[in-house]
Amino acid sequence: MFETNLDATYAWLGLAAVSIVTAGVVATLPASPPPDADGVAHTIDSVAGSDYVATAEHGVSADRLRITPRTVEIDGGGVVARSTIGESPITPVPPRGTGADDRLRRVLDGVSPETVFDDSGEFAAAAEHERTLEHEWRVAPDRITVKRVHYDETHVTLVG
Numbered sequence: 001m002f003e004t005n006l007d008a009t010y011a012w013l014g015l016a017a018v019s020i021v022t023a024g025v026v027a028t029l030p031a032s033p034p035p036d037a038d039g040v041a042h043t044i045d046s047v048a049g050s051d052y053v054a055t056a057e058h059g060v061s062a063d064r065l066r067i068t069p070r071t072v073e074i075d076g077g078g079v080v081a082r083s084t085i086g087e088s089p090i091t092p093v094p095p096r097g098t099g100a101d102d103r104l105r106r107v108l109d110g111v112s113p114e115t116v117f118d119d120s121g122e123f124a125a126a127a128e129h130e131r132t133l134e135h136e137w138r139v140a141p142d143r144i145t146v147k148r149v150h151y152d153e154t155h156v157t158l159v160g
Contacts, residue, residue, distance in 0.1 A: 035062045035074035037081035040144065044072065047146040048087035048157040054148045065140035067092040067159055069131045074140065090146075091127045092135055093160030104130060108158045113151040120152035127156045 043058040064075040069089035073082045093108050094100045103116045104126055117123040147158045 033061070034079050035076035035081040036060075037072050037074045037083035040072045040074065041083035041085050043144075044085050044090055044146050044157070044159055045087045047148050048085070048090055050148050052148070053150055056146045057143045058146070059143045060140050062140040064137045065144075066135055066137045067144075068135045073137075075137065087157070089131055090157040090159050091130050093130065093158050095138065095141070095160065101126065101129075104158055105160065107149060108145055108147050108160050113149055117151070120154040123151045123156070124154045127154075127158075 040058050040060065043056050047054045047056045060074065062074040062076040066073040067090075069085075069092065071082060071084055073080060091104065093104045096102060096105055106116050107113050107123075113120075113123050117126065145158075145160060149156050149158060
């Protein structure tokens with residue numbers, strides 16, 4: 001009646017081992033999904049490939065972001081995802097407060113390019129200047145905005 005059943009001891013040891021293995025597997029799973037550079041590039045391509053004025057936003061879940069005229073790179077906790085933009089070149093727009101010319105940022109935020117620039121040549125020159133700069137890693141915003149802008153014969157895709 002007070003005997004120890006040997007099978008029950010092995011069952012408890014097996015259950016303990018399975019619990020430890022399960023805890024180890026769960027601990028190695030990432031806390032968040034990997035960065036989605038392909039999704040960002042797809043959003044940029046869908047707007048940049050349009051013949052019409054268009055605007056789109058894409059949520060970003062990452063620590064850092066680098067946008068160049070031809071690529072998007074997203075760093076999410078040490079995992080870097082990179083995607084090539086098919087409809088390039090696009091014009092990366094730096095965030096406010098970086099000391100850069102904020103006229104393109106104003107256009108990206110919704111102000112008409114005719115209001116911000118004197119003529120379409122000045123608009124084209126500002127976009128070309130932004131494309132030629134060195135594009136550094138920056139803190140990733142919660143979302144990026146992509147806007148296809150037409151000013152006379154100048155067609156530019158702004159991303160920021």
